[in-house]
Amino acid sequence: MSGETIRILLTDDHILFREGVAGILEREPDLHVxxxxxNGREAxxxxxxxxxxxxxxDIQMPICTGLEAAQQLLEKQSGLRIVMLTVSDKDQDLFAAIKAGAQGYLLKxxxxxxxxxxxxxxxxxxDAIITPALVPQLLSEFAAMKQGGEKPAAPPHADLATASASDDVFNALSDRELEVLHLVAEGLKNREIAESLFISENTVRSHLRNILDxxxxxxxxxxxxxxKRT
Known part of the structure; x- marks a missing residue:
């Protein structure tokens, strides 16, 4: 996004904190709140x-948490970049944020x-950014999951270290599923994909479930x- 203004939405249930962060960001010529x-619903x-x-x-908010909101948002707008800015250094919150698709996790x-x-x-x-203090917890969890035979979900933009250079992870997808995936990568919503491929939204959702699996x-x-990395 070089040369463009970065548009930012702040989500936190403490108005004084939001105003403080907004003041910091608005001082930068390329950032605009x-x-x-x-709360998550408003976000x-x-x-x-x-x-x-x-x-x-933020993560802990009334009505709808940040984790719930992140999952809903990324289902609808895959091009969004979400950074969790929270007081929580709990392992479960960090891992839940990564699984939800957040690109960053910072401690207030x-x-x-x-x-x-x-x-x-x-x-x-x-880029994907995690507060340095939490990286050891993340690596320890991934190592434990690997030893236990589980396949950890890779964070966005993480290298797929378990795949060899000759592996083609897309071989398992059908031609139609590949079409859907390419349209998702272009930022299209389910309705737009359905219209583009002349199929129903239910069929699109079914293809997406198969793709994720x-x-x-x-x-x-x-x-x-x-x-996008291929």
Whole structure:
């Protein structure tokens, strides 16, 4: 997104915190806060109206949590970049955020203003960022899952270290599923995919379920990122 203004939606139930973060971001000429939400439900609504590039999202909020909102948003708008900005350093919240498709996870208590600015820019450019203090927990969990025979879900933009260079992970997909996946990667919604391929939305959803299962990913964003790397 070089040379373009990055549109940001802030989601946190503490208005003073939101205003403080907005002030930090608005000082940067390439960053613009287009809206603020006080809970996950508002974030879902505003994201559809305002079309932000990056959403900074708290986890624990009333009505609808940040994790629930992230999952809903990425099902509808796969091109969104979501960074969880939270006080929670719990393993389960970190892993749930990754599985939901979040591209970043930062701790409020240890993230400096300039670091936040840099993370927003990097996530908008396609990077995935996790607070350094939590990386050992993430690696330990992945190692434990591997030893237990489970296949951990790769975070967005993570290298698929278990796949050899000659592996073609898309061989299992049918021609129609590949068509659907390419349209997902282009950012089309289910209705738009259905219209493009002259099929029903239910059929699109069925293809997507098969795609996620065959590619061993958690959501459409991870599937789209996988096809983009080929």
């Amino acid at each position: 287009v809206g603020q939400a006080s 879902v609504q505003l994201a559809q109206e305002l079309n932000p590039d990056v959403i900074l999202m 208590g240890s993230t400096r203003a300039q670091e936040l600015v840099d993370v927003v820019r990097r996530v908008a450019a396609g 065959k590619l061993h990913v958690q959501n459409r964003l991870q599937a789209a990122n996988l096809i």
